[in-house]
């Protein structure tokens with residue numbers, strides 16, 4: 001419990017001020033969590049009609065159902081031929097950050113489609129990806145660099161600012177964020193059809209993040225209680241408030257995982273690899289062995305960015321930081337840290353704040369009762385019981401993080417490993433070993449915490465937690481066997 005705060009305070013919004021254009025589109029709030037402050041801007045200012053037009057004509061299947069430029073292999077010619085450089089028009093909207101974010105979204109769609117169009121054509125013919133285009137022409141490189149700089153993104157498609165969280169519109173504004181009321185704004189393949197696998201893939205992410213407000217609120221509550229807790233276990237009131245915060249987090253994570261399970265029905269495992277071609281990055285991808293030259297930028301020396309990936313979502317990283325999940329010192333963990341850069345600045349700052357603050361107020365030690373000061377003996381039964389609840393809740397939250405990561409492993413297996421030999425995921429992580437690196441870390445942490453609780457109190461944490469641990473340890477065996485099998489089949493080291 002840190003009485004001397006050195007971590008600067010962080011302002012989480014309760015009111016997202018949707019009409020305020022001077023604030024970035026992405027800020028963290030207790031109401032919308034990690035979703036943008038307002039629903040994404042759909043229509044671009046008139047100066048950008050040429051951008052709107054090419055993006056509407058671009059998808060493999062356009063809104064009218066007709067084949068688009070990517071189906072006909074004509075996007076590259078169109079960009080290289082008649083598409084104008086609209087950078088100068090962009091400066092007029094410098095003070096309207098939501099519009100700027102929409103421009104960033106739209107230019108990043110165009111950039112990825114342009115760079116990966118040749119790979120898509122080969123993929124459709126049943127060939128390997130081969131090489132993508134190695135140069136991004138000035139009419140895309142200049143404006144994407146400009147709007148990315150203003151919005152605080154990298155000049156390449158990102159998960160939150162572009163592909164997923166800033167890419168929905170509401171059919172009926174009054175019906176809000178109901179799944180059936182959501183449509184994509186931009187798509188590469190069949191995503192303008194709401195029943196398509198591309199739409200389902202993106203919309204399930206949004207549907208999950210919709211539940212992140214209480215995750216943020218519970219996080220702030222726990223940190224706040226730990227910062228003022230008076231002694232080793234805190235007072236009864238403090239521990240009761242801590243447990244309420246933990247319960248909010250647990251309930252939010254349970255809802256988020258419940259929505260994640262709907263992915264299987266909304267986006268078919270057999271169809272993922274075809275729209276995925278367009279969301280690959282540059283870093284660690286065979287399509288761009290030497291990076292990509294952005295004309296007029298970086299002295300025309302190649303640049304490299306990771307691709308769009310849910311790894312840049314902020315919910316699980318929030319839990320990792322709050323719960324202080326110990327990650328192993330491996331090159332795979334370095335990739336996890338690198339992913340943390342690819343997100344809106346305010347999300348980045350929030351994650352860092354939570355990590356620092358959780359350490360500073362010793363949230364883990366406080367919650368788990370690892371810092372009892374000797375004044376709280378066996379006499380204080382009420383507090384001991386509340387401590388047992390804290391430990392049980394913490395373990396159950398970790399179990400939700402495990403559940404998320406286990407389902408992920410299942411997604412990777414069913415949507416990717418069974419369908420393609422390409423060795424890296426869209427974000428550039430090694431496809432067999434990276435997800436298990438973090439899942440193993442969570443399983444190890446759960447086992448440690450359960451052991452500590454048992455050593456301290458022979459009753460353990462009760463039936464629910466015992467069942468959780470039994471299933472988790474069985475899962476660990478299954479995971480190890482599966483990873484060994486895929487490593488052997490593909491000739492890769494375990495990592």
Ligand code: HEM
Pocket residue numbers: 201204205208260263267272308309310311312313316317336405408411412415416424425426427428429430431434435438439
């Ligand atoms: C069909 C569904 C999905 C597939 C095939 C899939 C695939 C992957 C892959 C291969 C990675 C490795 C990172 C990389 O891109 O290099 C990853 C990471 C990740 N994805 Fe997904 N994903 C899916 C759905 C989701 C959803 C719905 C979310 C929700 C926010 C999400 C969040 C994440 C997170 C947080 C990570 C990092 C995992 C970690 O820290 O251990 N993904 N995903």
